[in-house]
Amino acid sequence: MPETVLKVERHNHFVTLTLNRAEKRNALNVALMQALDDAITSIEGDQEIRAVIVRGAGSSFCSGLDLAEADRLEGGQGAVNIERVFHRLAHLPVPTIAAVQGAALAGGCELALHCDLRIAAQDLRIGMTVARVGLLVPYDFIRKLIEIIGAANTAQILYTAEPVNAERALRMGMVHEVVPNADLDATVNSWAERISANAPLSLRVMKQSMRRALSNSNNAWHDDLLAMARVVRNSQDAKEGIRAFLEKRQPRWTGR
Amino acid sequence: MADEVKIERNHNYVTLSLNRPEKRNAINGAVIAALDQMLESVERDPDVRAVVIRGEGRSFCSGLDLRDIEQMGPGGLSFEKIIARLQKLPVPTIAAVHGDALTGGLVLALTCDLRIAAEGARLGMTPARIGYLPTYWIFRKFVETVGPANTAEIMFLAEPVGANRAREMGLVHKVVPDESLSAAAVQWAETIAGNAPLSVRAMKQMIARVMSKAFEVEHSDLDELGNRVRNSQDAREGVRAFLEKRKPVWRGQ
Numbered sequence: 001m002p003e004t005v006l007k008v009e010r011h012n013h014f015v016t017l018t019l020n021r022a023e024k025r026n027a028l029n030v031a032l033m034q035a036l037d038d039a040i041t042s043i044e045g046d047q048e049i050r051a052v053i054v055r056g057a058g059s060s061f062c063s064g065l066d067l068a069e070a071d072r073l074e075g076g077q078g079a080v081n082i083e084r085v086f087h088r089l090a091h092l093p094v095p096t097i098a099a100v101q102g103a104a105l106a107g108g109c110e111l112a113l114h115c116d117l118r119i120a121a122q123d124l125r126i127g128m129t130v131a132r133v134g135l136l137v138p139y140d141f142i143r144k145l146i147e148i149i150g151a152a153n154t155a156q157i158l159y160t161a162e163p164v165n166a167e168r169a170l171r172m173g174m175v176h177e178v179v180p181n182a183d184l185d186a187t188v189n190s191w192a193e194r195i196s197a198n199a200p201l202s203l204r205v206m207k208q209s210m211r212r213a214l215s216n217s218n219n220a221w222h223d224d225l226l227a228m229a230r231v232v233r234n235s236q237d238a239k240e241g242i243r244a245f246l247e248k249r250q251p252r253w254t255g256r
Numbered sequence: 257m258a259d260e261v262k263i264e265r266n267h268n269y270v271t272l273s274l275n276r277p278e279k280r281n282a283i284n285g286a287v288i289a290a291l292d293q294m295l296e297s298v299e300r301d302p303d304v305r306a307v308v309i310r311g312e313g314r315s316f317c318s319g320l321d322l323r324d325i326e327q328m329g330p331g332g333l334s335f336e337k338i339i340a341r342l343q344k345l346p347v348p349t350i351a352a353v354h355g356d357a358l359t360g361g362l363v364l365a366l367t368c369d370l371r372i373a374a375e376g377a378r379l380g381m382t383p384a385r386i387g388y389l390p391t392y393w394i395f396r397k398f399v400e401t402v403g404p405a406n407t408a409e410i411m412f413l414a415e416p417v418g419a420n421r422a423r424e425m426g427l428v429h430k431v432v433p434d435e436s437l438s439a440a441a442v443q444w445a446e447t448i449a450g451n452a453p454l455s456v457r458a459m460k461q462m463i464a465r466v467m468s469k470a471f472e473v474e475h476s477d478l479d480e481l482g483n484r485v486r487n488s489q490d491a492r493e494g495v496r497a498f499l500e501k502r503k504p505v506w507r508g509q
Contacts, residue, residue: 047508048508051412095408095412116404116405116408116412117405117408117409117412118405147403147404147405148403148404148405150403170424171424173403173405173406173424173425173426174405176405176406176409191413194413194414194415195412195413197385198384198385198412198413198414199384199385199386199387199388199485199490199491199494199504199506200490200506200508201387201389201484201485201488201490201491201508201509202383202384202387202388202389202485202490203384203411203412205389205478205481205482205485206384206389206390206395206411206412207408207412208478208481209389209392209395209475209478209482210395210399210404210407210408210411212392212395212473212475212478213392213395213396213399213400213404213473214399214404215473
């Protein structure tokens with residue numbers, strides 16, 4: 001491999017994971033998801049780690065799934081499907097912080113949301129654009145949105161499919177703080193340092209307690225919605241949407 | 257007994273004032289006992305329609321009196337009992353928060369139905385700094401009020417936030433200039449007391465019921481885990497370092 005798609009840097013008591021496909025605005029492909037999955041495994045086994053930063057190299061945090069490989073990452077099949085890896089990320093035993101700048105779209109937006117905390121640079125554009133290409137957000141990811149920004153804001157994000165800027169994201173509660181682009185790394189490092197200065201046992205049980213407090217809504221029965229999602233994902237419109245996106249033209253919807 | 261908490265009956269609402277200003281109204285055994293008695297009297301009085309909780313002096317409440325709590329043993333069960341009683345009070349409760357509202361002090365405010373903050377208020381949960389852990393119930397309360405993302409910020413950073421950030425998070429309903437705090441709390445209490453008492457009491461029950469499911473999630477394992485954290489060497493070190501005003505040394509044990 002010429003250059004690693006995910007850089008893992010160990011600091012004193014925290015780890016920084018850097019998505020490193022800047023030329024693709026850090027789009028998530030199989031190699032990157034596999035690397036993320038591996039990094040999560042090693043963090044899970046390391047009692048010395050007290051916080052994790054997730055950031056993107058270059059001008060954007062993450063533009064979402066690499067559509068060229070989307071079929072291998074979505075829909076619950078492949079070993080590194082996005083739902084499984086993000087679920088593991090959300091359940092990491094230590095606090096996680098996303099540093100988001102530029103585009104954080106679709107899967108990139110969800111990557112940030114599956115962290116516990118989010119710091120945004122001023123030029124952030126964050127959103128779920130999947131309705132534009134006839135795709136669907138997995139049930140787990142919709143639940144995540146509602147968990148963080150509530151049903152009303154989720155409706156805006158999903159239905160308009162338009163990214164929002166950093167200020168709007170702050171007001172929605174999607175990010176905790178907005179800083180100038182030049183200050184993003186320093187701010188997020190400072191959060192990680194401040195968190196890892198706190199008592200590690202407290203932090204780990206706090207995180208578990210919060211997940212449990214939310215668990216009831218996580219257990220809602222939704223097999224029917226999974227089936228519906230499969231239908232949408234396999235529809236002609238979904239294929240047309242991806243094709244149109246890759247060809248940079250307007251899609252033609254048939255509702256099938 | 258000295259007046260650790262003052263109770264004042266206005267027309268049809270009651271004001272409870274924490275009254276240990278020299279200790280920034282830290283909650284000790286005497287405060288807990290006084291609050292318990294006063295809440296009981298409010299429960300029995302059908303003419304009370306709202307309760308305001310405030311603090312004398314420069315702060316709302318700096319939390320539990322750590323020296324007292326060390327002597328009370330782990331768990332702080334009496335404080336929990338008071339909080340549970342406050343939560344179940346049949347009438348709306350309003351916290352008027354100024355200065356510090358930290359840890360137990362913030363929990364006290366959060367257990368009220370409504371919170372008004374003075375501009376200079378600082379609100380925060382600092383237990384992670386000393387290796388302590390709030391109970392599951394407190395997490396439930398935070399997640400319910402400000403959502404998991406804001407709860408993560410408050411708990412993991414363990415740094416108090418200012419009134420405006422608290423307003424953004426939904427941690428407080430309203431921010432007013434410091435000198436207007438009492439007037440703002442009185443105004444809300446009077447407005448609420450002016451509404452139909454049966455409606456208001458039933459509404460409070462409705463909201464509690466809607467939120468009740470999440471309180472029923474099994475969490476005895478987390479309680480056990482929590483006790484282990486509270487009894488850990490780190491927790492002892494944290495309290496000691498706090499009292500000695502030095503940085504704690506964490507060992508993860």
